[in-house]
Amino acid sequence: MADPKMSETLKQFQSKVTTTSVNERVLIFTNLHPFLQKPDFPETGIKGIVKLLLLTLWRYEDNRSRQAVDKIFSILATSHRTATAKAIHSVMGDMAANLSKIATSAPNSGAAMSALSWLCTFVRCGYKTVDEMKGDEFKKIVALQSLLVSAAVASERKSISNGAYRRLRRIWVEIPGSVDIYAELCSGLSENPLSFCLLCCILKYLASKKDQDRLSKYKKTFLEAYVKSIIGSRAKIPVHVLKCCNELLKLVTRDDFREQVLPALERAMLRNPEIVLQSFCIMIEGLKIELSPFVMNVGKLLGPQCHSKDDSARDQVATACCHLAALCSEQEAVEKLTKHFFAILNGSEGKLTVVTQRISVLTAIGHLSKHTVSGAAPVQKLSSAVVEMFIPVLQQEVHEGTLLQALAQMSLWCAKFTTEVPDKLMQWFKTGFALKSSTTAVRAAYIQCMDATFSGDCLIKGLDVCPLLNSSIEKASAQSTNHSLVFEALVAASLLAKLSMADIQAESKMAIFWAAVLDRQKQIFINDKFLAQASDEALKRIATLTRRLVTDHPQKMNETDSRGYYKAMVYALTHGNHETRKHVQSEIKKMTAALGGCQISLALIQQFRQILQAEKLLDYENIEDGADVKFIKPSVLSNALLALTSIPHPEPKEAELVAMEVLVDAHHPCIMAHCGDLWVNIVAGLRLDAQDLISKNLDKITSDINKASVVSPEVNLQGLQNTVCTMVRIAPKVLLPNVLDQVYELLKVDGLSNVSQTDVNIMNWPEGDLYDKSVLESAGGSSDTSANMKRESKLYSYAEQLEFLELRKSRGRLFLASAMF
Secondary structure, eight states, X not given: OOOHHHHHHHHHHHHHTTOSOHHHHHHHHHHHHHHHTSTTOOHHHHHHHHHHXXXXXXXXXXXXXXXXXXXXXXXXXXXXXXXXXXXHHHHHHHHHHHHHHSOOOHHHHHHHHHHHHHHHHHHHHHOOXXXXXXXXXXXXXXXXXXXXXXXXXXTOOHHHHHHHHHHHHHHHHHSTTHHHHHHHHHHHHTTSGGGHHHHHHHHHHHHHTTOHHHHHHHHHHHHHHHIIIIITOSSOOOHHHHHHTHXXXXXXXXXXXXXXXXXXXXXXXHHOHHHHHHHHHHHHHHOOSOOGGGHHHHHHHHHHHHTOSOHHHHHHHHHHHHHHHHXXXXXXXXXXXXXXXXXXXXXXXXXXXXHHHHHHHHHXXXXXXXXXXXXXXXXXXXXXXXXXXXXXXXXXXXXXXXXXXXXXXXXXXXXXXXXXXXXXXXXXXXXXXXSTTOOHHHHHHHHHHHHHHSOGGGGGGGGGGHHHHHHXXXXXXXXXTOHHHHHHHHHHHHHHHHHXXXXXXXXXXXXXXXXHHTOTTTOTTTOHHHHHHOOHHHHHHHHXXXXXXXXXOTTTOOHHHHHHHHHHHHHHHXXXXXXXXXXXXXXXXXXXXXXXXXXXXXXXXXXXXHHHHTOOOXXXXXXXXXXXXXXXXXXXXXXHHHHXXXXXXXXXXXXXXXXXXXXTGGGOHHHHTTOTTHHHHHHHHTTOOHHHHHHHTHHHHHHHXXXXXXXXXXXXXXXXHHHHHHHHHHXXXXXXXXXXXXXXXXXXXXXXXXXXXXXXXXXXXXXXXXXOTHHHHHHHTOOOGXXXXXXXXXXXXXXXXXXXXXXXXXXXXXXXXXXXX
16 A cells, blocks of 8 residues: 555545546546556455445446446456455445345346346456355355345346346356356255345256256255245245246146145145245246146135235235136136135135125136136036036125126136037026116126127027117117116127127117117217216227227218217227227227228228327426326327227238328327337338338328418427428438428518518517517606696696596506507
């Protein structure tokens, strides 16, 4: 430290290590290199440097700065490995422990990955062989790495998690045999559940190398540690750790599950189920084996938690049932498990009097429909058996919410029918529809269940329920202001549109349906009042009904009749709910893929234009939550227009027609706020070349822009400017000469030479404000005649003269104000 140049460099490093200038950062690190390479550099200096580098974890966000820090650690590893290892352990130990415990966030995970990068650089440059990795020094480094890996993956950001894995993989690739050292050291750290993140990175690396020998060697040890530290834990394990363990669970076989995992689960669930349940449910998601032989063992463990008082526990069980069913391919096993849950619903483990508990059990039963049973006959038999179990529940239940949930879950099973519909179900549709407990919402749910049932070969069976559906439409037509009745009729109309394609004779039962659908006066399904009050499900049904009408019955849906349905569909496409928009987009994709898809797209675009022109560009970032400002987000508008123009495999002429139709719309200010290249993306999606398209349609583009600027300049001005900018940017040689010619023609007007700067300022001055306020000052500067006024007069007193003067002044002020506005 006696070297004055070294002291000066270290002081400069201490004062500028957190500077915001990237060039300064790189410079101070570069100046430090010669001194760090000296063998007599003091240990206290190394510890101080490492401590200062911790300040950069949350500050350095660019690659140059991070690479400069990595370079420092590579020099320290080469020249002062032992001293640096001690400094790393003493300085970074508490930081790593805190990062692994605090609330997960992307910045913290990013900081952990940066620190992990330092340690990986230190290991690669400091430990060249496996023999050098033996000892407590390296063991402490690995322990720190395990904590940092856990903190890095805690935010569940793929980019950060993949970055952490790549840095570890580089060590194992460059240093042969190092993965074995890591595996052995991780086995000793397995008492800490956080170490499983590093442990599973090792398994992921071995699996990528297809090293079956090492996988078999370490699987047994790691699985024993998993059973002891994860399943047998007396405290809740972080979710990111449980998800990382999927790399280990992929290797579990049936024998491993039967002999090690299942007995440990049964003991843990008896001891503290509220702690183990989360690990149990996530574990089922990670398994890749056939669980049919163990389905009842697992089902009995999940059953009691399915009606737990804890809401999160019930949700976890419902999700676990979905993953459990996906691992079962035997019909008998799934049927037994379903019967077990129906028994719980009927009170085998105590009467369920709380509505949420019954709904949770029904949800679990519905999720079991995600099974992997193969073959038409087994699936038909299983679905029929389960649906028949639902019928007694529907007979006894009187609570509306529970009935709706039961019908929704039964719909999942009804969708599995492939060859025929059970007679009991057909009879129940008619019986349940007429029960006193069947409110309007319940009847709509019954119809939705029918919609799921009647498809494919089973579609013809749906003609038996046409009278029920027609009765719903008749009621709604008579009471078109009743929102719930109209929704029921909407669902019925959607199903009738589907059933009309079942058979030629089906048309004879559709008179009431077509009368309601084509009624231009009432428009019960698509009038503005109903759309304003429509729920998300109602909007989805409108989209489905529109698609079925337009694609299946184009001969009946003429341009006038279709216009209202297109308007409703576009309204749903710009709705605030993401799931609704996603459903509508899928329906539009089916419509544009059908025959005449281009014309359908153009008709939808015309309706979208009406909504778009009513939107104004706002300062979206500063709009407070709950503010009474109605607007459609730019991202929603942009995605809607993109969906309307997504025509699969269009003809070149049709594609050009659609691209030219949305030219100005795609440059609306609200859309440009989200995606400035939307029109370019649309053209690319239509498989066209933007420059060629502009060249072919130059005259039309020019005339359309000029026409729009004259017809409605206040609406289209900014959009037209954006359009011209895009056209010039894409095809400057084609469009720019035309634009310049028009500019020259405008500048040739004689009157423009007489315009002064004052005229321009007045033109740009805000409307309603006086530009030259000196007029007011000159008007207000009139002489005060009261000074020469006589205090007494034969005609008027002095007070009367003052009142008359004030009246004249007030009239003058009123005249100036009126002249100003």
